[in-house]
Amino acid sequence: MAFLPVTPHEVRELGRDTPDFVYVFGDAYVDHPSFGPAIISRVLQRDGFTVAMLPQPDWRTTDDFKKFGKPRLGFLVSGGNLDSMVAHYTAAKKRRGEDFYSPGCKAGLRPDRATIVYCNRIREAYGDIPIVIGGMEASLRRFAHYDYWDDRVRRSILVDSRADLLSYGMGEKSIARIAELLDRGIPVKKIRDVRGTVWLGKRGDAIHFPTAAGEDEGAQPIGYDYDTLKTDKRAYARAFAMQYKNNDSVSGKAIVEYYDERMLVANPPMPPLEREELDAVYALPFERTYHPMYESVGGVPAITEVKFSITHNRGCFGGCNFCALAFHQGRAVRSRSIESCVAEAKAIAAMPDFKGYIHDVGGPTANFRHPACEKQKKSGVCADKRCLFPKPCPNLRADHAEYIELLRAIEAVPGVKKVFIRSGIRFDYLLADKDDSFFKKLVTDHVSGQLKVAPEHCSPNVLAKMGKPDVTVYNAFCEKYFRLSKAAGKNQFLVPYLMSSHPGSTLDDALTLALYMKENGIRPEQVQDYYPTPGTASTVMYYTGLDPFTMKAVYTPTDYGEKKLQRALLQWHRAENRAIIREGLAKAGRSADADRLLGGKPHSTAKPPQKSAASAAKKAPAAPAKSAKPAAKNPPKRKEGWAKPKAKSKGKR
Numbered sequence: 001m002a003f004l005p006v007t008p009h010e011v012r013e014l015g016r017d018t019p020d021f022v023y024v025f026g027d028a029y030v031d032h033p034s035f036g037p038a039i040i041s042r043v044l045q046r047d048g049f050t051v052a053m054l055p056q057p058d059w060r061t062t063d064d065f066k067k068f069g070k071p072r073l074g075f076l077v078s079g080g081n082l083d084s085m086v087a088h089y090t091a092a093k094k095r096r097g098e099d100f101y102s103p104g105c106k107a108g109l110r111p112d113r114a115t116i117v118y119c120n121r122i123r124e125a126y127g128d129i130p131i132v133i134g135g136m137e138a139s140l141r142r143f144a145h146y147d148y149w150d151d152r153v154r155r156s157i158l159v160d161s162r163a164d165l166l167s168y169g170m171g172e173k174s175i176a177r178i179a180e181l182l183d184r185g186i187p188v189k190k191i192r193d194v195r196g197t198v199w200l201g202k203r204g205d206a207i208h209f210p211t212a213a214g215e216d217e218g219a220q221p222i223g224y225d226y227d228t229l230k231t232d233k234r235a236y237a238r239a240f241a242m243q244y245k246n247n248d249s250v251s252g253k254a255i256v257e258y259y260d261e262r263m264l265v266a267n268p269p270m271p272p273l274e275r276e277e278l279d280a281v282y283a284l285p286f287e288r289t290y291h292p293m294y295e296s297v298g299g300v301p302a303i304t305e306v307k308f309s310i311t312h313n314r315g316c317f318g319g320c321n322f323c324a325l326a327f328h329q330g331r332a333v334r335s336r337s338i339e340s341c342v343a344e345a346k347a348i349a350a351m352p353d354f355k356g357y358i359h360d361v362g363g364p365t366a367n368f369r370h371p372a373c374e375k376q377k378k379s380g381v382c383a384d385k386r387c388l389f390p391k392p393c394p395n396l397r398a399d400h401a402e403y404i405e406l407l408r409a410i411e412a413v414p415g416v417k418k419v420f421i422r423s424g425i426r427f428d429y430l431l432a433d434k435d436d437s438f439f440k441k442l443v444t445d446h447v448s449g450q451l452k453v454a455p456e457h458c459s460p461n462v463l464a465k466m467g468k469p470d471v472t473v474y475n476a477f478c479e480k481y482f483r484l485s486k487a488a489g490k491n492q493f494l495v496p497y498l499m500s501s502h503p504g505s506t507l508d509d510a511l512t513l514a515l516y517m518k519e520n521g522i523r524p525e526q527v528q529d530y531y532p533t534p535g536t537a538s539t540v541m542y543y544t545g546l547d548p549f550t551m552k553a554v555y556t557p558t559d560y561g562e563k564k565l566q567r568a569l570l571q572w573h574r575a576e577n578r579a580i581i582r583e584g585l586a587k588a589g590r591s592a593d594a595d596r597l598l599g600g601k602p603h604s605t606a607k608p609p610q611k612s613a614a615s616a617a618k619k620a621p622a623a624p625a626k627s628a629k630p631a632a633k634n635p636p637k638r639k640e641g642w643a644k645p646k647a648k649s650k651g652k653r
Contacts, residue, residue: 019052026080026110027101031287062125074130079137084114091531104297119161130188134167140535166198196270223256233544250380279340309360322538349415362423400438427477465504503541514569
């Protein structure tokens with residue numbers, strides 16, 4: 001039996017009446033290293049523990065939770081690869097009709113706030129049994145947090161779930177240590193010194209936790225009272241900044257929150273897995289697909305994007321304010337060895353349905369391969385500085401040499417015809433590299449007709465709130481991308497991601513972006529409305545109206561009508577948006593700007609003509625992305641037309 005047991009019979013086949021752990025999670029069971037439950041369960045299996053998998057149990061009764069009997073050591077609980085509320089609802093708080101992490105893409109197979117609900121059912125079934133929660137939902141909600149769906153500050157998920165321990169971040173080391181202590185008979189309530197975990201005690205309990213430098217935290221915890229956080233927005237913003245600055249395994253300190261007479265303690269982060277440790281994790285015997293019990297209903301769609309892809313790194317020093325990576329994986333980048341990635345490529349090439357195309361060699365950011373600078377290895381990431389924003393740090397090590405070596409090694413694997421890069425490329429980091437070798441190789445060998453990039457906006461005001469570089473950097477990247485593509489004999493395109501209604505975005509900013517797009521022939525079929533999710537600085541701005549790092553006021557569009565108008569402006573070319581734009585700008589006294597954007601004919605519904613690929617290529621070169629030929633068997637891409645931005649434009653109106 002290659003998959004871990006999913007039935008009591010399979011547990012007994014392993015020679016056990018009950019498992020050591022029952023792992024409850026909100027996704028379908030996919031045994032692939034892109035899925036958290038797969039990694040954690042395989043790590044525990046490697047260490048000699050028996051783990052029974054309980055994916056998407058019926059939470060309406062305790063029956064499924066009693067399926068394996070009472071586990072010897074306890075329950076592990078995760079909401080899944082996504083926060084359950086994000087999985088269920090759009091940015092407009094509308095219920096999603098599909099769930100790509102569920103069999104057959106069927107929605108409704110997990111509850112809202114899945115981690116809390118699952119833990120409550122376990123308590124009903126077994127009372128005071130050890131429960132350890134983890135995954136994205138637990139990690140990003142480990143402190144008191146603003147919840148977009150309730151529109152209030154909720155308590156830590158450890159408090160609301162009534163679990164015993166919370167494992168945050170990438171949990172391989174944490175869960176291995178917790179399992180070891182439980183196996184030795186240590187009561188779960190006494191496990192308080194494991195890095196990367198959060199525990200709940202009594203107010204006044206001593207905190208003796210050594211820092212990486214060997215100093216004792218002693219009786220000097222830093223933190224806030226929940227009663228203050230839920231009512232004082234300035235205190236909430238300051239608390240987030242404190243949490244963000246201490247989310248480093250080298251310099252981070254323990255943080256506390258007080259809940260009446262209880263004290264929640266977040267221990268400093270666990271150090272990231274170093275190269276040899278990452279290699280060992282990815283060498284575990286993953287089946288690399290979903291459990292066969294889902295075959296009859298069409299499988300699990302989420303496997304499509306990752307089945308023929310390789311994750312070579314972890315962590316991200318990009319520092320985008322709307323991204324939760326800094327709060328989950330952290331800003332300290334680590335990567336796997338070339339040999340480890342090649343071994344995975346060989347395993348992929350041996351799969352019966354592999355057609356020769358590696359869809360991605362990437363990660364959180366594809367072209368990060370090592371820590372941003374040598375200082376980070378010894379002193380940790382800078383608490384008050386960013387590696388790339390507002391400009392690349394003078395200490396930044398911008399070097400793609402090893403990434404080139406990695407790509408070439410995978411290309412040489414027998415059976416591999418082509419290697420693509422589909423993860424996002426950090427274009428400012430790419431430009432910081434004085435050697436063009438990787439840029440040339442990227443456009444020559446690794447673009448499947450179009451490349452994903454994320455300028456997000458063009459307004460300096462909005463970009464500053466996002467933690468993104470000025471649009472002039474993006475324009476310089478575009479100019480070089482198209483120039484190198486032309487030199488390589490390639491007619492290739494860009495797929496820039498853009499976001500509407502991010503904190504800081506006024507109507508002026510949205511109009512600036514719309515005019516920039518019109519000037520440069522950008523006509524997106526899809527745009528992203530800003531989504532306030534747990535664990536990001538942008539969410540703090542959305543809720544408090546303050547930048548948590550500067551404590552300066554930030555304008556945030558929250559009115560439904562204004563958000564609808566800002567979104568329509570990003571898709572100004574669509575006939576159905578013309579009336580919304582004209583009416584909205586007229587109310588704002590901006591009818592002349594509507595004429596600039598849409599032309600002087602009010603109420604016109606004629607769709608702007610699309611340029612042919614040939615004529616666009618002469619100018620940019622650029623063309624609608626749908627004319628590109630993606631690699632065979634690649635998952636379908638969005639059809640969007642992106643012209644090359646003019647280098648002289650700075651996004652000014």
